Amino acid sequence: MPRLLVVIALALCLISLPAMCQQPNGTAPGHYMFAWTGDVAKNGNDFLAVIDADPASPSYGRLVTTVATDQPTKLVHHTEYIMPASGMLFANDHDAGRTFIFDVRDPLHPRIAASFTDMAGYMHPHSYLRLPDGHVLATFQHSRDSMNPESLGKHGGLVEIDDTGKVIRSASSADPAFPDALLTPYSLVVLPELDRVVSTNSAMDDEDLFRGLTYQVWRLSDLKLLKTMYLDEGDNHYGEISPEEPRLGPDGAIYVQTLACGLERITGVSSDEPKSQLVYSFPASFCGVPTIVGHYLLQSVSYLHSVIVLDIANGAKPAEVSRLKFDDRYYPHWTGWDPKTHRIVVTSGGSGDPRLYLLKLDLSNGAVSMDKAFRDADGKPGFNFADRNWPHGWKGSGQPHGVVFSR
Numbered sequence: 572m573p574r575l576l577v578v579i580a581l582a583l584c585l586i587s588l589p590a591m592c593q594q595p596n597g598t599a600p601g602h603y604m605f606a607w608t609g610d611v612a613k614n615g616n617d618f619l620a621v622i623d624a625d626p627a628s629p630s631y632g633r634l635v636t637t638v639a640t641d642q643p644t645k646l647v648h649h650t651e652y653i654m655p656a657s658g659m660l661f662a663n664d665h666d667a668g669r670t671f672i673f674d675v676r677d678p679l680h681p682r683i684a685a686s687f688t689d690m691a692g693y694m695h696p697h698s699y700l701r702l703p704d705g706h707v708l709a710t711f712q713h714s715r716d717s718m719n720p721e722s723l724g725k726h727g728g729l730v731e732i733d734d735t736g737k738v739i740r741s742a743s744s745a746d747p748a749f750p751d752a753l754l755t756p757y758s759l760v761v762l763p764e765l766d767r768v769v770s771t772n773s774a775m776d777d778e779d780l781f782r783g784l785t786y787q788v789w790r791l792s793d794l795k796l797l798k799t800m801y802l803d804e805g806d807n808h809y810g811e812i813s814p815e816e817p818r819l820g821p822d823g824a825i826y827v828q829t830l831a832c833g834l835e836r837i838t839g840v841s842s843d844e845p846k847s848q849l850v851y852s853f854p855a856s857f858c859g860v861p862t863i864v865g866h867y868l869l870q871s872v873s874y875l876h877s878v879i880v881l882d883i884a885n886g887a888k889p890a891e892v893s894r895l896k897f898d899d900r901y902y903p904h905w906t907g908w909d910p911k912t913h914r915i916v917v918t919s920g921g922s923g924d925p926r927l928y929l930l931k932l933d934l935s936n937g938a939v940s941m942d943k944a945f946r947d948a949d950g951k952p953g954f955n956f957a958d959r960n961w962p963h964g965w966k967g968s969g970q971p972h973g974v975v976f977s978r
Contacts, residue, residue, distance in 0.1 A: 601625050602911060603635060603678040603977045605654075606918070607662040608956065608969040609647030611925060615965050617642045617664050617671075621678055622927070622954055624976060626912055632929075632945040632954060638681045639963040642667055646921075650973030651699045651707075652860075652907060659684060659734040661699040661707055662973060665775055668695045670709075672736055678977055684735075689715060691741035693728045697775065698758035702791075706739055707732045708768065710756035712775060714743065725779075726754035729770065729794060742794035744772070744787060749799050753782040760817040760825055765841045766791045769825050771814040783813045786827065786847065788840050798845060802827070802835050805849030811835060818863045822886045828870060832858040836886055851889045853879060859904035859920055867892070867937045871903035873920050878903055878930065880937045892937035900924045909976040914942060918971045925956040925970050 602625035609617050621635040645666035654660065658676035663669060667688075674684040688694070693711030700708050708731050714724035726746075731739040744754040757773040768791050773783035788798040802811035810833025817827045817837070825837040832853035839845045859871040866884040871877075876897045881889040897903060904920030915930040929942040947955045956969035 601628060601678070604909075604916060605650070605660060605673070605675055605678075605681070605975050605977070606927060606954075606971040607647055607650045607973045608971045609644035609664070610965075611968040611970045613644045615644060615967055616640055617644050617647050618961070618963060618965075618969070619662070619673055619675075619681055620956075620961075620969065620971070621675075621681060624909065624912065624914070624929075626914075626942075626944060632947055634947075634954070634962070636679060636681070637961050637963045638673070638683065639965065640671055640683060640686075642669055642671070642686075647970060647972045649698050650975050651701070652975070654975045654978050655701050655705070656978070657705055657734050658978075660975060661709070663696050665695060665697060670696050670736075672734065675977070687732075687736045690730050690732065691728070691738050693730055693741065695727070695775070696730075697756065700759055700761045702731070702761060703763050705734070707734075708759065708761060710759055710770060712755040712757070714745075727756050729756060729759070729768070729789065731794070740794060742789070742796060744770070744796065746787070746796060746799040749785065752785055752799070753779050754785065754787070754799070755779070755783070756787075757783070757814070758816050760819055761791065762819065762840065763791060767840050768794075769817050769837065769840055771817055771827055773813045773815050773830065780830070781812050784811055786814060786817070786835075786837065788845055798843075800845060800847065802829075802847045803849045805833065805852070807833075807849075807852055809833075810849045810852045811847075816860055818861060818868070820863060820868075820883055820886055821866045822883075824886050826861070826863065826868060826883065826886075828858050828861045830857060832856050832872060834868070834870075834881070834889065848887070850887055851881065857902075857920070860906050862906045862908045862915060864908050864915075864932060865934055867932065867934070869906055869915060869932070869939065871906050871917065871920075873902040873904060876901055876903065878906065878915075878917060878939060880932070880939050882937055893939050895930060895939045895941065897928075898924065901926065905972055905974060907974055907976070911976065911978075914945075915939070916974045916976070918974055921970060921972070925968055926953045927956065927971050927974065928953040
């Protein structure tokens with residue numbers, strides 16, 4: 572009889588009752604991606620879409636569920652880059668200056684655990700990196716001017732936050748030695764073994780778009796700002812403009828993608844004189860969120876409608892090994908690696924076709940290709956966010972930005 576009950580329960584699970592299939596820890600089996608999404612027309616609210624990301628699943632590439640926020644879409648922007656161990660996922664609407672903390676430990680029933688806006692005198696959070704203790708270290712682009720609360724300061728800060736949204740500590744990016752520089756933190760990389768943090772300064776507002784030229788080195792243990800440095804302008808004199816995403820490379824160097832499509836390589840961050848060198852320039856502009864896998868760096872190049880793969884085994888001389896060209900209506904921006912399935916997610920940068928794709932990366936040679944098995948209900952590769960009825964009761968076209976895979 573016990574064996575018969577097990578068989579019946581399994582059959583019900585496979586047919587129609589996914590809630591019965593939950594594992595003992597309360598999470599659902601399978602593999603998922605969480606796409607942070609806004610309304611293209613900006614009439615609806617921001618929401619988190621859960622999509623089946625298990626290549627062995629018969630519903631691979633199909634929508635699982637959504638959870639809506641009460642935030643009218645302004646600019647859906649960054650999530651964390653990888654799923655935290657806690658399953659508490661940070662995501663922001665940048666122009667609203669608001670961050671949501673989603674509890675996605677049960678992917679079939681995600682929920683909003685908390686939200687916050689300004690913290691410790693700083694506003695407009697942008698990026699989130701986890702510290703060894705599980706807390707988030709976030710970049711906030713601006714400081715709030717007590718004399719003019721509506722103004723956006725030309726410097727911001729770093730804020731450490733726990734999973735409930737509580738401030739642990741904070742530090743300003745202002746540097747008296749750089750009184751005229753734009754010091755608005757964009758993103759960061761955490762280096763616990765060196766007791767260092769490296770952050771970039773780049774603007775989200777069009778007025779200051781080309782003023783970002785610096786990076787900063789901090790001591791992780793007390794968030795003391797140690798150094799502000801200009802990036803290498805290189806021979807082309809523009810590759811350093813708008814430094815955005817720093818990533819730790821396999822050689823221990825920090826690689827920074829710039830909006831001007833330069834690739835800066837920063838070394839010596841634990842020394843008194845860190846050094847930046849422009850080691851590569853992609854053949855276009857408006858490069859987006861990169862991903863490093865092994866000794867390969869994948870870079871979305873929006874105006875080429877492409878993802879380009881560089882071999883950075885020799886970090887001083889990166890070399891292109893492959894690229895994937897999308898339709899001319901598609902402007903790739905966000906990329907993220909899934910170590911469980913060896914897939915790369917790509918979303919567009921807010922214009923063009925609102926679609927999400929999965930790519931395959933051959934780690935033996937860096938070749939990148941479309942995962943054509945990942946298909947939505949329309950039968951085409953990728954997931955379609957355009958003009959659909961969403962589970963939370965809204966009909967319209969979504970625009971995804973940050974995407975994170977389940978662990």
